[in-house]
Amino acid sequence: NAGVTQTPKFRILKIGQSMTLQCTQDMNHNYMYWYRQDPGMGLKLIYYSVGAGITDKGEVPNGYNVSRSTTEDFPLRLELAAPSQTSVYFCASSYGFQGGSNQPQHFGDGTRLSIL
Amino acid sequence: TQLLKQSPQFLSIQEGENLTVYCNSSSVFSSLQWYRQEPGEGPVLLVTVVTGGEVKKLKRLTFQFGDARKDSSLHITAAQPGDTGLYLCAGDGDTGRRALTFGSGTRLQVQP
Numbered sequence: 001n002a003g004v005t006q007t008p009k010f011r012i013l014k015i016g017q018s019m020t021l022q023c024t025q026d027m028n029h030n031y032m033y034w035y036r037q038d039p040g041m042g043l044k045l046i047y048y049s050v051g052a053g054i055t056d057k058g059e060v061p062n063g064y065n066v067s068r069s070t071t072e073d074f075p076l077r078l079e080l081a082a083p084s085q086t087s088v089y090f091c092a093s094s095y096g097f098q099g100g101s102n103q104p105q106h107f108g109d110g111t112r113l114s115i116l
Numbered sequence: 117t118q119l120l121k122q123s124p125q126f127l128s129i130q131e132g133e134n135l136t137v138y139c140n141s142s143s144v145f146s147s148l149q150w151y152r153q154e155p156g157e158g159p160v161l162l163v164t165v166v167t168g169g170e171v172k173k174l175k176r177l178t179f180q181f182g183d184a185r186k187d188s189s190l191h192i193t194a195a196q197p198g199d200t201g202l203y204l205c206a207g208d209g210d211t212g213r214r215a216l217t218f219g220s221g222t223r224l225q226v227q228p
Contacts, residue, residue, distance in 0.1 A: 004158070033215065035218075040221075040223065041221065042122075042204055042218045042219055042220040043159070043204065043218040045215055048215050056215075090158050092158070101146050101147040101164075101208050102208040102216050104149060104161040105161070105206075105216065106161075107158025107160070108158050109156070109157050109158050110157070110158055
């Protein structure tokens with residue numbers, strides 16, 4: 001089972017460049033999430049989506065954009081890369097809010113992004 | 117904003133020792149999840165606790181949810197090098213917010 005697949009695994013960008021981090025899942029999960037993880041820290045939610053065509057801001061959305069045209073894909077776009085966006089980015093998916101609680105999230109292996 | 121504070125931030129112990137990691141908040145959570153993250157990988161779910169006072173065991177790991185559902189603990193008995201990793205708690209708030217709140221993590225290193 002592929003689960004959650006993120007590409008690329010590593011990327012170096014110059015300040016001001018743009019790029020899209022890809023995320024796809026094959027578990028038919030409605031909910032998908034993007035997090036960033038700075039060195040030695042926990043996860044900060046950037047954006048999430050509860051279904052195709054619906055996206056919501058998380059804790060740290062500035063400098064990022066997302067779209068959700070299909071159930072499977074949830075790309076994250078950086079328009080004008082800044083050094084503060086150097087981080088490891090994780091995509092996750094889940095069955096969402098069921099039975100009165102948020103169901104467990106399944107994570108990809110991350111994209112390590114450096115902006116110089 | 118609901119915050120989850122984990123302690124300690126770092127823990128380095130010898131193989132065979134016992135340890136406890138704490139996850140605390142001033143907010144009530146309807147459920148709480150524990151994840152372990154190994155270097156170069158994404159977090160993987162260990163357990164979900166739902167009921168106040170609930171205790172769950174996963175081999176040498178014991179998870180407890182506080183009676184008031186504001187805190188949780190993870191106890192590892194006879195730690196092994198394979199337990200090394202970042203342990204994250206994640207709370208599901210009563211506000212109905214459709215996303216989890218993650219703690220800052222406890223980084224555990226078990227020396228052989």
